[in-house]
Amino acid sequence: MPGEPTDQRIRVLYLGGLGRSGTTLLERVLGEVPGIAALGEVVHLWRRDVADDERCACGERFSGCAFWKEVGERAFGGWSYVDVDRLDALAHAIERTRHIPMLSRRKVAPEALAQVREYTGYFSRLYRAAAAVAGVNVVIDSSKHSSLAFCLRLDPSIDLRVIHVVRDSRGVAYSWTKQVARPETDGTDDMTRYSPTRAAMLWNAHNAAFGLLRRRGVPVRTLQYEHFLADPRRLTRELAEFAGVRPSDTDLAFVTDGYADLGAVHSAAGNPMRFRTGRIPLQRDDEWRERLPAGQRRLVSSLTAPMLGAYGYRLFPPRSDS
DSSP states (O other): OTTOOOSSOEEEEEEESOSSSSHHHHHHHHTTSTTEEEOOOHHHIIIIIIITOOBOTTSSBGGGOHHHHHHHHHHHSSGGGOOHHHHHHHHHHHOSGGGHHHHTSSSOOHHHHHHHHHHHHHHHHHHHHHHHHHTOSEEEEEEEOHHHHHHHTTOTTEEEEEEEEEOOHHHHHHHHHSOOBOGGGTTSOBOOOOOHHHHHHHHHHHHHHHHHHHHTTOOEEEEEHHHHHHSHHHHHHHHHHHTTOOOOTTTTTTEETTEEEEOOOOOOSSOGGGGOOEEEEOOOOOTHHHHSOHHHHHHHHHHHHHHHHHTTOOSSOOSSOO
16 A cells, blocks of 8 residues: 555655746756656656656657556556545645645644655655666656655655755746647647746745755755756766765766757656757756846846845846846
């Protein structure tokens, strides 16, 4: 049954932060390091893939992907044995941002803890099976949700390590206004969009939550996305070591200043760039400096000012780097 304790914990490198902060690109790069496998946003796998049979990043439907078929067999005896409606109910009951105050307590109430363990048991089994099928010791879950990270910390079968990815709030807010198709739905659906005000408030909430997670004893490394793009090879090495993997220079030959050579992956959900392979540019996207209207720039800057300063961002950046 999901949630049963195991003798050896599974190492999970969790990428957290607000969406549109660069986590998918970071996951793709780290997933190229030997010993690490990128799984995508596992929080969405149950509904989008198990139930709705969307496309894996390899291009196959989830049900037709040999990797995920073997993972399902190892973890659950087949995906048909996963009760997606039950998972939805558990997520609603305990895996929401509003539940973080309860999940962050040093002693969680027994009834709530039982629900958390049932919920995370599904994740733990999937992580372990995916690591076995991929032949690695570390799996990446780029679900981003702070509430899920708080749940995972309470599962004794999971060795959780978190990379908290931060991007300039103005860039994040602008990205949330853009219309982006979801390739996994064959063009029938777009990614969620938020107003700049909504994106700014979510940016504050999610980033603050990962600060609290660190104070609860979870290993958390905060990474500015812009810093990663400026020195990707060095930071790929450091982040892999944070996960417990020590890559050689040869292992890191795929990444250098300006680009990374990426192969196909079995990422179950996430940003559309998970479908891209080959030589991928590692360049800052500062389109927001010119495209985000001045009034919206000022609004987002004001709403996020305290945390912008804490992360080292300029409150009034130039409109371009030129």
